[in-house]
Amino acid sequence: MLEVVGRHQVAAQSGQHTGRRPGGSGDLPDLPVGLGQQVELARAVTAEAQVHPGVAGQVPHGDRAAARVHQHVLSPVGWSATSTFTGNEDLVKRYKEMFSGDPNEDAANGYTVGQVIEAAVNAVKCADPSKACQDKLTEHIRQGTFQTVVGPLSFDDQGRPEQAHMIQQYVDGKIEIVLPEQARTAGLVYPKRAW
Incomplete structure (x- = not known):
């Protein structure tokens, strides 16, 4: 203990x-x-x-x-550059190509946001600013678990991350x-x- x-x-x-x-x-x-x-x-x-x-x-x-x-x-x-979580190897490779340096945790967090949004848009089949679409995206994100460069990620009913x-x-x-x-x-x- x-x-x-x-x-x-x-x-x-x-x-x-x-x-x-x-x-x-x-x-x-x-x-x-x-x-x-x-x-x-x-x-x-x-x-x-x-x-x-x-x-x-x-x-x-x-x-x-x-x-x-x-x-x-x-x-x-x-986040860690050496983890095997979904998309991490690609993030590290692309970041090095684009910026001639190693990515940091801030870059990984931004990439994670993109992974979550991409998965939600693909799942609910919309990306427009209408209330109906935004409600679908919000609901999907609150209920889903997303495979990201920081690991499996889900959110509570207030939108706070529960893992990662x-x-x-x-x-x-x-x-x-x-x-x-x-x-x-x-x-x-x-x-x-x-x-």
Whole structure:
């Protein structure tokens, strides 16, 4: 069973720690989980290791040390260039051809919108701005599950996405997808090794 042992905030620009673990015992977590982008998460983990009472003198400084501290930290991510979800290989290929660079999560999110709209238009056989057509599209999107570059995607009755997140972990100096199985590029490392 997972247990929340504390919450911290780290200033996004400076990496300065703004809070300590309440009632911390001095032990570091076996499986640190961050809820943010990987860059901010790396700063947070570094700050945690530097100020945590149980790690005094255990966290060396420098790039190699920072990489070791970040090892095995988990965080959510909405998209990965390496996943095998519907259309992902095509997105990556076309993006590289068009922009001479690698796509990012924002590009994938835009592509996902296109996939959902294309599927809805094909299903209800209309794409005009009339109320009747827009109602059909809305109803189809709310009731359907769409195969997209971010995984199977459906929406609740308020139009909010109900799935489409992966879990990434920093493993051996690079970000790997560890869940779900369909997108996995590496196995989950537990417990976290070498603070």
